[in-house]
Amino acid sequence: MNKKINTIAVLGGGTMGRGIAGLCAQSNKKVLLLDISLDEAEKSLEEIINGHPPAVDEPNKASNITLGTFSNDLAKISECDWVCEAVTEDLNIKRDLFEMLEPFRKEGSVVSTNTSGIPLKEISEGMPNRLSRDIVVTHFFNPVKIMRLMELVPGENTDPEVVKRLADFCSGVLGKGVVHAKDTVNFIGNRIGCFWMLMGLHKANKALDKGISMETIDALMSKPVGLPPTGLYGLIDLIGLDVMDLVGKNLAVNLPAGDLGLSYTDFPANIQTMLKRGQIGRKAGGGFYRMIKLQDGAKAIEAFDLKVGEWRKSEKVVLDDKHSGLDVLFLDDIDGRFSWDIMSSVLCYAAELVPEISDDIVNIDRAMRWGFAWAKGPFELIDEIGSDRIIDRLLSEERPIPKMLQTLLDSGSSKFYVEDGTKYLGINGRYYQTPEE
Numbered sequence: 001m002n003k004k005i006n007t008i009a010v011l012g013g014g015t016m017g018r019g020i021a022g023l024c025a026q027s028n029k030k031v032l033l034l035d036i037s038l039d040e041a042e043k044s045l046e047e048i049i050n051g052h053p054p055a056v057d058e059p060n061k062a063s064n065i066t067l068g069t070f071s072n073d074l075a076k077i078s079e080c081d082w083v084c085e086a087v088t089e090d091l092n093i094k095r096d097l098f099e100m101l102e103p104f105r106k107e108g109s110v111v112s113t114n115t116s117g118i119p120l121k122e123i124s125e126g127m128p129n130r131l132s133r134d135i136v137v138t139h140f141f142n143p144v145k146i147m148r149l150m151e152l153v154p155g156e157n158t159d160p161e162v163v164k165r166l167a168d169f170c171s172g173v174l175g176k177g178v179v180h181a182k183d184t185v186n187f188i189g190n191r192i193g194c195f196w197m198l199m200g201l202h203k204a205n206k207a208l209d210k211g212i213s214m215e216t217i218d219a220l221m222s223k224p225v226g227l228p229p230t231g232l233y234g235l236i237d238l239i240g241l242d243v244m245d246l247v248g249k250n251l252a253v254n255l256p257a258g259d260l261g262l263s264y265t266d267f268p269a270n271i272q273t274m275l276k277r278g279q280i281g282r283k284a285g286g287g288f289y290r291m292i293k294l295q296d297g298a299k300a301i302e303a304f305d306l307k308v309g310e311w312r313k314s315e316k317v318v319l320d321d322k323h324s325g326l327d328v329l330f331l332d333d334i335d336g337r338f339s340w341d342i343m344s345s346v347l348c349y350a351a352e353l354v355p356e357i358s359d360d361i362v363n364i365d366r367a368m369r370w371g372f373a374w375a376k377g378p379f380e381l382i383d384e385i386g387s388d389r390i391i392d393r394l395l396s397e398e399r400p401i402p403k404m405l406q407t408l409l410d411s412g413s414s415k416f417y418v419e420d421g422t423k424y425l426g427i428n429g430r431y432y433q434t435p436e437e
């Protein structure tokens with residue numbers, strides 16, 4: 001088997017396909033980019049060179065890309081070492097394409113699908129043994145060039161050698177941060193990140209009733225706890241309520257029974273109303289916030305007051321020192337109680353999901369740092385806050401201790417990472433060498 005990946009077929013030149021094709025071309029690899037029509041493929045190449053941002057850093061690298069269509073050029077994948085499918089998120093479209101391409105694929109090539117939510121077992125069910133052996137999910141994040149995270153998910157029958165080849169290529173050649181995930185709904189980053197957002201909307205709604213403002217919620221859910229400056233509402237505005245609604249519907253169907261996320265798959269009523277009238281976020285001119293032009297031509301930000309259902313001037317929130325760091329979680333005021341409520345919930349959720357979604361805590365921490373721009377992953381954050389403080393508080397609130405926190409307690413240690421992060425706590429309560437990033 002030729003172990004090197006030098007030629008890549010990217011199937012579908014949409015948002016993700018052109019990102020992946022551009023990254024491979026920029027890395028001096030030959031790319032065959034196929035789409036439903038030559039028109040689509042050409043549009044894709046134009047975006048790769050001149051998009052915002054372009055997918056290649058140097059326009060001349062796009063000459064590594066050859067265009068074609070599924071109907072005329074699929075046989076050319078016989079020259080490719082990696083066949084990377086990036087077509088519409090539709091089970092039947094993906095399965096039809098795999099059935100069509102499998103006879104042309106050369107022995108020893110690897111295959112991947114870029115689904116964000118369809119289980120690999122459904123995509124590969126009933127497919128030839130050779131395909132089940134050679135296929136993985138490569139879950140890149142958008143924009144591919146910028147986002148470091150790539151979740152690699154093998155199926156039940158995937159050859160470990162295939163996983164290793166793609167992990168080596170995506171980290172060594174494409175420069176991605178590869179995280180090993182399992183074939184479970186939303187994999188790692190989106191499972192935890194979307195729980196934080198959907199659960200967050202419900203908890204934030206209750207906090208609004210108690211008098212906290214949306215801007216304060218976003219200020220608390222950013223720098224003080226090591227999350228990006230968009231906060232909660234700002235991040236959802238960026239993603240779009242329409243996308244989050246689809247995520248929620250997918251979770252409602254695919255989360256395992258008993259999963260805490262099942263309580264939060266629908267938006268609160270006031271936010272469902274926003275979705276219904278198309279107030280879905282930045283791409284639609286506004287969601288929770290919007291930018292307006294004043295009479296003198298200056299721009300101003302408005303917030304959609306969820307309590308009264310009207311736009312108002314957005315207030316700038318400056319947190320005092322007490323509320324600007326992790327200690328906010330333990331303050332006995334409305335801001336502190338809200339911050340603890342949402343952050344303890346997401347940390348406990350993550351700590352309950354090992355080994356369901358990942359064999360270890362390291363892949364979870366990296367997924368949240370590389371895919372959601374958290375300064376620290378959940379277990380790193382627990383270490384920084386102090387596991388004993390968290391456990392004491394959970395016990396005092398008569399809440400259950402999640403699996404990995406219980407493992408930590410039983411191990412007699414108080415840190416998930418020891419020896420400057422070079423060792424991490426495994427699910428059996430023993431410490432292991434942390435793999436290099």
Ligand SMILES: NC(=O)c1ccc[n+]([C@@H]2O[C@H](COP(=O)([O-])OP(=O)(O)OC[C@H]3O[C@@H](n4cnc5c(N)ncnc54)[C@H](O)[C@@H]3O)[C@@H](O)[C@H]2O)c1
Pocket residue numbers: 011012013014015016017035036040086087088089090093097114115116117139140141142
């Ligand atoms: N956009 C994201 O942020 C993101 C992130 C991670 C994963 N994904 C996943 O990546 C995959 C591609 O998503 P995208 O955002 O690039 O989609 P997109 O809509 O931008 O592109 C879809 C591509 O599929 C092609 N296509 C449409 N109908 C087809 C058909 N019937 N047969 C074959 N090809 C067809 C289109 O021509 C286009 O090239 C999806 O599975 C998606 O869930 C998307």
